[in-house]
Amino acid sequence: MITENEVKELLLDPQTDWFYLGEIDEDLISSFVSLVESRPDFLKLPRPSRRRLISAVVESLQNIQNNTPVITTPQAGSVVFMQRYQSGEFGLLCGNIMRTNEVDALRQKLDHINAADPILLREMYMKQMEVSLDSGSRTNAGLGLLEIARAVTGPIKYKFLPLEDGHTFFSVELFLSLN
Amino acid sequence: MEKLHIHHTKTTPAIVFDADKGEFKITGRSIPADATIFYSPADKWAEKFTAVFKGDTFTIDIMLDHLNTGSVRAILTILTRFIRMKPRGKTVNVNWHYEQEDEDIRDKGEEMSLILDHPFTFISFKGSEM
Numbered sequence: 252m253i254t255e256n257e258v259k260e261l262l263l264d265p266q267t268d269w270f271y272l273g274e275i276d277e278d279l280i281s282s283f284v285s286l287v288e289s290r291p292d293f294l295k296l297p298r299p300s301r302r303r304l305i306s307a308v309v310e311s312l313q314n315i316q317n318n319t320p321v322i323t324t325p326q327a328g329s330v331v332f333m334q335r336y337q338s339g340e341f342g343l344l345c346g347n348i349m350r351t352n353e354v355d356a357l358r359q360k361l362d363h364i365n366a367a368d369p370i371l372l373r374e375m376y377m378k379q380m381e382v383s384l385d386s387g388s389r390t391n392a393g394l395g396l397l398e399i400a401r402a403v404t405g406p407i408k409y410k411f412l413p414l415e416d417g418h419t420f421f422s423v424e425l426f427l428s429l430n
Numbered sequence: 431m432e433k434l435h436i437h438h439t440k441t442t443p444a445i446v447f448d449a450d451k452g453e454f455k456i457t458g459r460s461i462p463a464d465a466t467i468f469y470s471p472a473d474k475w476a477e478k479f480t481a482v483f484k485g486d487t488f489t490i491d492i493m494l495d496h497l498n499t500g501s502v503r504a505i506l507t508i509l510t511r512f513i514r515m516k517p518r519g520k521t522v523n524v525n526w527h528y529e530q531e532d533e534d535i536r537d538k539g540e541e542m543s544l545i546l547d548h549p550f551t552f553i554s555f556k557g558s559e560m
Binding site (some may be wrong): 276277280281284285297298299302303305306309310313316317373376377380381383384394395398 | 462495496499500533534541557
């Protein structure tokens, strides 16, 4: 079982404002968004920065909500989400437990996204959206990760922490320029 | 045809589809966890409406400050229904409103326009107008 302390050791640093460990649902996402928007420094940000920040928060949390498998061990719906400010950037750290046999596919997807420049990311997003529309799919099918990559500054930094019983804790670290 | 009026919430937009008044609007914030479910009533309404619409011109106004990927897909699905009226000689206008400084939202509209292969009209407004 992953413990709160292990998560802290993995992700927490002194600049982290807060973190959450538990299940994510729509009400919680709405509360997180309100929490970010109620910060006095948020309203001072340029409009495009505010939009990108909210977009990254929403897509990250909904990615967790949609991709955390229903499991009873090591711990049901274990997720963590944090934010922090540092030298002109807003940082998000978040993660969820996933099945280890799905790690390689996700790693390949992330490496592919991280290798793309903004123009290619836009093309990938539009192509994936067309595929999703044509197939009538109800899932985001990687669109969320592409949207996150387009919102943040630099690559999506990620880690996989093997756990017991065929599960892995997956975490991402994102930075957004506030300028 | 009975009008559709969905009130906005913290995570979902207001939707007004009123055939009698010729008013079709999606406004607010669209970040629902399951956009397919949220937009389902609007999609069904659009399906029925497009089968019986007798007019020459249809115009929809979309003014959103945030929309997640699921919402983009759901709105594209609904717009596709309206745009399919074109071969029947209908003119379909999509007005995409965006805050003056928010080029990202304008870009989102441009992407959706390209995916649909249908021109949007882009209308900027000042922040206080939304």
